[in-house]
Amino acid sequence: MTATYPSSYYAASANPQPQRPALHDHITADVCVIGAGYTGLSTALHLAERGFSVVVLEASRIGFGASGRNGGQIVHSYSRDMDFIAQHYGQKTANAMGKMAFEGGQIIRRLVKQYDIQCDLKDGGIFAACNPKQLRELEAKKALWEQHGHQQMEMLDAHQVQEYVGTERYTGALLDHSGGHIHPLNLALGEAAAIESMGGRLFEDSPVIDVQQGNPAVVKTAQGQVTANFVMVAGNAYLNGLLPKLQQKAMPCGTQVITTAPLSPALQRQLLPGDHCVEDCNYLLDYFRLSGDGRLIYGGGVTYGAREPDKVEALIRPKMLKTFPMLKDVKIDYAWTGNFLLTLMRLPQFGRIGDNVYYAQGYSGHGVTSTHLAGELIASAIQGQAERFDVMASLPQYPFPGGRLMRIPYTAMGAFYYDMRDKLGI
Numbered sequence: 001m002t003a004t005y006p007s008s009y010y011a012a013s014a015n016p017q018p019q020r021p022a023l024h025d026h027i028t029a030d031v032c033v034i035g036a037g038y039t040g041l042s043t044a045l046h047l048a049e050r051g052f053s054v055v056v057l058e059a060s061r062i063g064f065g066a067s068g069r070n071g072g073q074i075v076h077s078y079s080r081d082m083d084f085i086a087q088h089y090g091q092k093t094a095n096a097m098g099k100m101a102f103e104g105g106q107i108i109r110r111l112v113k114q115y116d117i118q119c120d121l122k123d124g125g126i127f128a129a130c131n132p133k134q135l136r137e138l139e140a141k142k143a144l145w146e147q148h149g150h151q152q153m154e155m156l157d158a159h160q161v162q163e164y165v166g167t168e169r170y171t172g173a174l175l176d177h178s179g180g181h182i183h184p185l186n187l188a189l190g191e192a193a194a195i196e197s198m199g200g201r202l203f204e205d206s207p208v209i210d211v212q213q214g215n216p217a218v219v220k221t222a223q224g225q226v227t228a229n230f231v232m233v234a235g236n237a238y239l240n241g242l243l244p245k246l247q248q249k250a251m252p253c254g255t256q257v258i259t260t261a262p263l264s265p266a267l268q269r270q271l272l273p274g275d276h277c278v279e280d281c282n283y284l285l286d287y288f289r290l291s292g293d294g295r296l297i298y299g300g301g302v303t304y305g306a307r308e309p310d311k312v313e314a315l316i317r318p319k320m321l322k323t324f325p326m327l328k329d330v331k332i333d334y335a336w337t338g339n340f341l342l343t344l345m346r347l348p349q350f351g352r353i354g355d356n357v358y359y360a361q362g363y364s365g366h367g368v369t370s371t372h373l374a375g376e377l378i379a380s381a382i383q384g385q386a387e388r389f390d391v392m393a394s395l396p397q398y399p400f401p402g403g404r405l406m407r408i409p410y411t412a413m414g415a416f417y418y419d420m421r422d423k424l425g426i
Contacts, residue, residue, distance in 0.1 A: 003060035003205050009259035009297065009334040010068055010185040015118055017062070017189050020204040023224035029055040029201070031382060032219045032228035034208050034242070037067035038367065039360050040234035041191040042375020045111065048198040050383055055226050056192075056200065057219065059207035063188030065238045066367060069338030071257065071287045071299045073125060073277045074108060074180040076150065077101040079346040079364035083144055088345070089395060096391040098148035100377075104369025105178060107376060108187070115197070117190030120292030124276040125179020128161065128170040134281040138174040152177040165278055166270045167323050181277035181289045184368065208242055213354050230382050233359040236367075237339040243359075249349055249397050250362040252339045254303035256312040258320065259334040260296045260327065268294050271324055286319050296320070296327070303337070312337055340365060344400050350374065350392035358382070360392075 002019070005011035031047050033040045036058035044054045058064070078085075078101065086094035112121050129135035142153050154175050156164065161173040192202055203221075211231060212218040219226045235242060237252040263271070268290055272278070277289035286300035298320040312335035321328055343349055343362035348370055350360045358381065360374040374392075381389035 003064065005061055005064060005068065005185075006336055006338070007334070008069055008257070008336040009291065009295065010183060012334065013183070013186075013291075013293070015186050015189055017193075020058075020062070020202050022205040023057060023203040023221050023226070025224050026227070027055060027201075027224070028227045029053045030228065031055070031230045031232060032057065032217070032226040033232045033234060034211075034219065035059075035234035035236065035238070036062045036188070036192065036202060036204070037065050037234060037236060038063075038188060038191075038371035039236060039374050040232065041067075041188055041195065042107070042372045043232050043234060043378045044195045044200055044375075045191055046375045046379035047382065048195050048200045050379060052379075052382070054195065054200040055228070056195065056202045057206045057208055057221060057226065058202065058204045059238065059240070061204050062192045062202065063185045065236065066338050066340045067188045067371070068185035069257070069336060070184050070255075070340070070368060071277075071279075071289070072181045072184045072297065072368070073279060073287060073289065074105045074182065074368055075125060075279065075366060076105055076176065076179065076369060077145070077366065078348065078370060079366045081141065081144060082148060083140075085347070093391065093394065095148075096388070100373055100388060100391075101145075101148060102150050102178070103376070104371070104373040105180070107372040108182070108369065111191060111194065111372075112182075112187070115190060115194040117187060117194070119186040119190060120183045121180060122182075122275050122277075123177065123180045124274060125176045125181070126156075126161070126164055126276050126278045127174040127176070128165065128278055128280045129172050130169065130280055130282060131171055135172040137281065138172070142174055150178070164274050164276055165272060166326075169323055170280070175276070179277065182368075183292060207240070211243070211357065213357060215356060217356060229356060231357045232378055233353075233357065234361075236361045236363075237341040243353070246359060246361065248399050250341045250343045251400055253342045254337045254339055255299060255365075256301055256303070256316050256337045257297060257299035257335070258313055258316045258332050259291065259298075261331040261333050262294045263290075263296060263330070265294070267326070270326065271296060286323065288320070288323070295333070296324070296330075298323075340367060344398045345395070347395055348374070348392065349395070349397045350377070350389060351397070352393070
């Protein structure tokens with residue numbers, strides 16, 4: 001059975017692509033990558049650039065999961081910033097991670113330019129404050145990022161932010177000139193084509209059913225297998241029982257996105273005059289941007305435990321209208337949901353299983369850039385330069401309290417608490 005993409009604006013506007021075959025043979029490679037989302041694609045591409053032979057096995061389609069359904073925003077750092085990392089894991093670890101915190105966006109831009117990936121890349125991202133407390137936190141974020149070498153930012157007051165975002169909701173903002181946005185599925189498809197241009201092989205409709213550790217390792221699908229010196233596990237929220245120990249460390253969560261019908265050029269300029277992407281600073285944040293063909297893409301909220309809501313539009317449209325009431329008569333053309341992977345500490349989980357099985361997962365909402373960094377770090381580690389990978393792998397990986405039964409209600413209660421703090425501005 002041939003897998004299809006879930007209905008979304010991204011799937012409807014995807015660049016033409018070949019249908020990759022399912023794996024039906026016994027083949028060999030230097031590295032077998034499980035999962036063709038950003039983590040797997042970035043890893044495979046960085047390895048192919050280094051001369052490794054690479055096979056990528058995807059259970060569904062290229063970019064089927066969060067990589068092809070996310071908000072499309074290039075946001076730096078991690079879901080927890082360097083001050084949190086320093087407090088919990090020491091300044092040395094924070095400094096090492098700070099040196100890598102802005103690399104993912106640079107990698108994306110390099111790949112887009114080098115391989116001529118058509119993904120509507122635009123520059124500029126805005127963090128919008130909904131109250132004075134959040135604005136003070138953005139000032140602290142700017143100072144923190146500048147300490148770690150990132151200088152391409154400026155603060156905006158309540159009047160200035162309205163020059164960039166056509167709403168009166170925000171107290172101020174932090175403008176990051178090196179942020180930006182992309183068509184996420186087309187980025188994934190372009191990376192897949194780049195891998196194939198260097199001899200890498202990609203197989204769709206090829207869910208992995210077993211990983212036999214050893215040297216070499218054997219990765220099995222229903223109708224084929226790959227014998228490889230190294231394995232990279234990049235299933236993230238879509239591992240589907242393959243490696244239960246990895247799944248115990250994180251929790252799939254759903255996020256919802258809607259996309260309007262195409263807007264007039266005048267209305268586009270009214271909403272986002274500089275064509276920047278925006279996310280607010282609430283714990284359950286809203287994020288939005290214009291698509292390449294002039295639609296507003298608006299997302300927000302979290303559904304814990306990856307329960308798919310019946311009516312995404314009913315959940316997100318009120319959020320959109322709170323920000324942009326002038327859109328009350330605009331038609332919504334697309335609404336969808338997708339899963340990302342949340343960790344207890346909101347930091348990504350990198351590691352090895354044995355000597356030659358690598359994994360990276362759990363970007364907790366900061367996956368677009370962190371996944372691309374992950375590919376560089378894993379490729380370097382496989383090549384024998386593991387220092388930076390080991391920094392990430394040194395972070396403790398805690399399971400959610402209460403096991404599978406209680407992790408959803410515990411996390412939902414915590415989210416409710418922080419959501420109420422946001423609404424009260426405390």
